[in-house]
Amino acid sequence: MAPVSLQSVSKVYANGVKAVDSVSLSIADGEFVVLVGPSGCGKSTTLRMIAGLEEISAGSLLVGGARMNDVPARNRNMAMVFQNYALYPHLDVRRNMAFGLERRRTHGSVIKAVLSPSYRAARAAEQQAIDTRVTAAAATLGIQSLLQRKPRELSGGQRQRVAVGRALVRDPVAFLFDEPLSNLDAKLRGEMRTELRLLHQRLRATMVYVTHDQEEAMSLADRLVVMKDGVVQQVGTPSEVYGHPANRFVAGFVGTPSMNFIQGSIEAAGVFRWGGGALQLPPTRWTGLSGWHGKPVELGIRPDQIRVGTGSCKGRVITVENYGDRMDVVIESGGRRITSRLPTASIREGSETTFEPMLDAAHLFDPSAAGATLA
Amino acid sequence: MNLRGAARSLALLPLVLGGAALLFPLWWMVVVSLETPERAGAAITGGTGLTLWPPSPQWQNYPQALREMGGAEPWVGFTNALANSVVITVLVLIGTVLSSSLVGYAFARVRFRGREGLFVVMLGTMMLPGQVTIIPLFLLFRSLGWIDSLLPLAVPAFFGNAFFIFMYRQFIAQLPESLFEAARIDGYGHLGIWLRIILPLCKPVNAICAVFTFVAVWNDFLGPLVYLHSDEQATLAVALNSFRNQYGGLEDVHLLMAASLVTMVPCILLFLAAQRQFVEGLSQGAVKG
Numbered sequence: 001m002a003p004v005s006l007q008s009v010s011k012v013y014a015n016g017v018k019a020v021d022s023v024s025l026s027i028a029d030g031e032f033v034v035l036v037g038p039s040g041c042g043k044s045t046t047l048r049m050i051a052g053l054e055e056i057s058a059g060s061l062l063v064g065g066a067r068m069n070d071v072p073a074r075n076r077n078m079a080m081v082f083q084n085y086a087l088y089p090h091l092d093v094r095r096n097m098a099f100g101l102e103r104r105r106t107h108g109s110v111i112k113a114v115l116s117p118s119y120r121a122a123r124a125a126e127q128q129a130i131d132t133r134v135t136a137a138a139a140t141l142g143i144q145s146l147l148q149r150k151p152r153e154l155s156g157g158q159r160q161r162v163a164v165g166r167a168l169v170r171d172p173v174a175f176l177f178d179e180p181l182s183n184l185d186a187k188l189r190g191e192m193r194t195e196l197r198l199l200h201q202r203l204r205a206t207m208v209y210v211t212h213d214q215e216e217a218m219s220l221a222d223r224l225v226v227m228k229d230g231v232v233q234q235v236g237t238p239s240e241v242y243g244h245p246a247n248r249f250v251a252g253f254v255g256t257p258s259m260n261f262i263q264g265s266i267e268a269a270g271v272f273r274w275g276g277g278a279l280q281l282p283p284t285r286w287t288g289l290s291g292w293h294g295k296p297v298e299l300g301i302r303p304d305q306i307r308v309g310t311g312s313c314k315g316r317v318i319t320v321e322n323y324g325d326r327m328d329v330v331i332e333s334g335g336r337r338i339t340s341r342l343p344t345a346s347i348r349e350g351s352e353t354t355f356e357p358m359l360d361a362a363h364l365f366d367p368s369a370a371g372a373t374l375a
Numbered sequence: 376m377n378l379r380g381a382a383r384s385l386a387l388l389p390l391v392l393g394g395a396a397l398l399f400p401l402w403w404m405v406v407v408s409l410e411t412p413e414r415a416g417a418a419i420t421g422g423t424g425l426t427l428w429p430p431s432p433q434w435q436n437y438p439q440a441l442r443e444m445g446g447a448e449p450w451v452g453f454t455n456a457l458a459n460s461v462v463i464t465v466l467v468l469i470g471t472v473l474s475s476s477l478v479g480y481a482f483a484r485v486r487f488r489g490r491e492g493l494f495v496v497m498l499g500t501m502m503l504p505g506q507v508t509i510i511p512l513f514l515l516f517r518s519l520g521w522i523d524s525l526l527p528l529a530v531p532a533f534f535g536n537a538f539f540i541f542m543y544r545q546f547i548a549q550l551p552e553s554l555f556e557a558a559r560i561d562g563y564g565h566l567g568i569w570l571r572i573i574l575p576l577c578k579p580v581n582a583i584c585a586v587f588t589f590v591a592v593w594n595d596f597l598g599p600l601v602y603l604h605s606d607e608q609a610t611l612a613v614a615l616n617s618f619r620n621q622y623g624g625l626e627d628v629h630l631l632m633a634a635s636l637v638t639m640v641p642c643i644l645l646f647l648a649a650q651r652q653f654v655e656g657l658s659q660g661a662v663k664g
Binding site: 052073074082088090 | 563564
C-alpha cells in the first residue's frame with residue numbers, strides 16, 4: 001500500500017474541454033477517500049488518471065513518492081473495480097480472479113515449462129500459490145461456490161463480488177472503485193457498502209472511490225472530496241463537509257433531503273428578512289457580516305433543523321412523505337418551498353401550519369454564482 | 376387438411392422449390408459420378424436423360440477417380456494434391472485469422488495518428504479486383520524466387536484480409552471499453568489483450584473467417600494455376616483439371632464428378648461443424664446495440 005498524491009493535476013481533452021482543473025489532493029496510506037459530485041464533475045476522470053487509463057495533461061501524480069505520470073496503467077500495480085464489473089466473459093470466476101496474478105508470475109513461459117523440469121516445478125508452485133490466493137479471496141467474499149461459473153451465470157451482486165475479488169487477490173498499491181454499486185438495487189447496495197467498509201477496516205488499504213451518490217459517499221469515506229465542473233469544492237471528513245460546507249454547492253449537494261435555501265437580506269442587528277417574514281439571527285451567525293448589511297444573502301438551513309407547529313413563520317403543508325420512523329414535510333411559505341424532516345407527527349397535507357428554523361445551525365451564503373459560505 | 380395446414384403448405388412451397396433449385400447441381404453431380412462412362416458421357420452431350428438415381432450405381436468410380444487423379448502413378452497425384460491443399464489451407468487459415476484479428480484490434484482500440492485515414496485506404500483495397508494484381512504479384516514473387524512453391528499462396532495471408540479486418544474491427548469496437556481497461560489494469564499490453572481477451576471473445580468472427588477462408592482457398596483454382604507449375608505442387612482444384620483432355624474436352628466426366636464430390640466433403644463438414652458459430656456471427660451486428 002502507498003500514499004497517493006495529486007499535485008495540480010488537470011485533464012484537457014483534444015477538443016479543448018477541461019474535465020479536471022488543477023486538482024490537488026493527498027491521500028494517506030490506508031485512507032478511504034471518496035470523490036463525489038454530480039455527473040460531469042470530473043471525479044471519474046480523476047480516478048482514471050490515477051489508474052493510468054487517462055493521460056494527465058498537467059500536474060503530477062505521485063504514488064509512494066514516485067512520479068507516475070508516464071507509467072503505463074499495466075505497470076502501476078493498481079486494482080480497479082469498474083461500474084459494469086468488466087469481468088472477462090469467456091473465463092470462469094476463478095480465472096477472472098487469477099487473470100492479473102497470472103500476468104505477474106515469474107515462471108510464465110509454457111515452452112520453458114515443457115522443456116525444463118525444474119522450471120515446470122517452479123511454475124506449478126506458482127500456480128498453487130495463485131490458486132491459494134484466489135480461494136482465500138473467494139472465502140473472504142463468500143463466493144467459493146461460484147468459482148467454476150462464467151460471469152453470465154451470476155447475478156448482479158455476485159458479479160460485483162467477483163469484481164471486488166479480482167482486485168482483492170492482487171497486492172496493489174491502491175484500490176480504485178469507479179461507481180461500483182450503481183448497478184445494484186437499493187438493498188444490495190446497502191449490504192455491499194457495509195462489506196466494503198469492513199473490507200477496508202480489515203485491509204487498511206489505500207482506497208479511492210468514486211460515486212455520485214452522496215449518501216454512499218458519506219457512509220464509506222474517511223474523507224470526502226466534493227467536486228464540481230472539474231474543480232475540488234471541499235475536502236474533509238463527512239462530518240466537516242456536512243456541518244461546515246465550504247459553499248452553497250457543497251451545502252446543497254450533501255445531505256438528504258437537500259438543504260433549504262431562502263433568499264433575503266440582512267438588516268441591522270442581525271435580522272434576516274425574506275418573503276415569509278423576519279428572523280432574528282443569533283450573534284454567532286451574523287457577527288462579522290457588517291459589510292453585508294442591506295445586501296442580498298442566502299440563508300441555508302437543513303430540513304432536520306426546522307421545527308413544525310411552533311414559531312413565527314406561517315405556511316401551508318403541500319406534501320407529507322411518511323417513511324414510518326420519520327416524515328418529510330414540504331411547506332409553502334413566502335413563495336418558497338421549505339422542507340422539514342420530523343419524527344412522525346399528525347400533519348395533514350393542505351393544512352395551515354407554523355414553523356421555526358433553528359438558526360443556530362443556519363448558514364449564510366453569498367448569493368452570487370460562487371456561493372461562498374459567509375457564516 | 377384444415378385451412379391453417381393448407382396455408383402453411385402453400386408458404387412452404389417456395390422454400391421447397393428454392394431448395395430443389397439449389398440442390399439440383401449437387402444431385403446432378405452425385406448421379407453422374409455413379410453412372411457408367413457411356414451414360415455419363417451421353418448425359419453431358421444431351422444424348423440421354425438422367426434418372427433420379429442410376430439404375431446400377433458404379434461405386435468403384437470413386438476409388439478409380441482418386442487413383443487416376445493428376446498423374447501417371449496411381450494415388451500419387453491425389454495424395455500430393457491433398458497434402459498441398461491441406462498445407463496451403465491451414466497456413467492461410469492461421470495467417471488470415473491471426474493477422475486480420477490483430478489489425479482489426481488495432482483499428483478498433485489502438486489510438487494512433489491517421490487511424491481513420493488508413494482504415495479508409497484499407498477498405499478501398501476491397502474495391503480492387505483480384506485479377507488486377509495478378510501480374511504485379513507474379514513479378515514480385517518471381518523476383519523473390521517463390522514461383523512453384525507454396526509461399527506465394529500462403530505468405531500474403533499473414534498480411535491480413537481487408538474484408539475480415541473490417542469484420543473484426545466492427546466486432547471488437549462493440550465490446551465494452553472497460554474490458555480492455557480491466558486487462559490493462561491487470562498488467563496486459565496490447566499483444567496480451569489481443570491474445571488473451573480478443574481472440575477468445577471473437578469466436579463468431581473467427582468461425583466466419585475460418586469457413587470463408589477455407590472454402591475460398593480449398594477451391595481456389597486461379598492462384599495455384601498461376602504460381603504452381605509442377606505436378607508435385609498441384610492442389611486438389613488444379614489436379615481435378617487432369618480429367619480434361621489436351622483439347623479441353625471431357626472424356627471421363629463420371630470420374631471428374633466423383634473426384635469433385637470428394638474434394639467438396641471437407642467444406643461441407645466444416646460448415647456443419649461451425650454452423651452454430653457461423654450463424655451467430657452473421658446475426659451479431661443485428662442484435663447487439
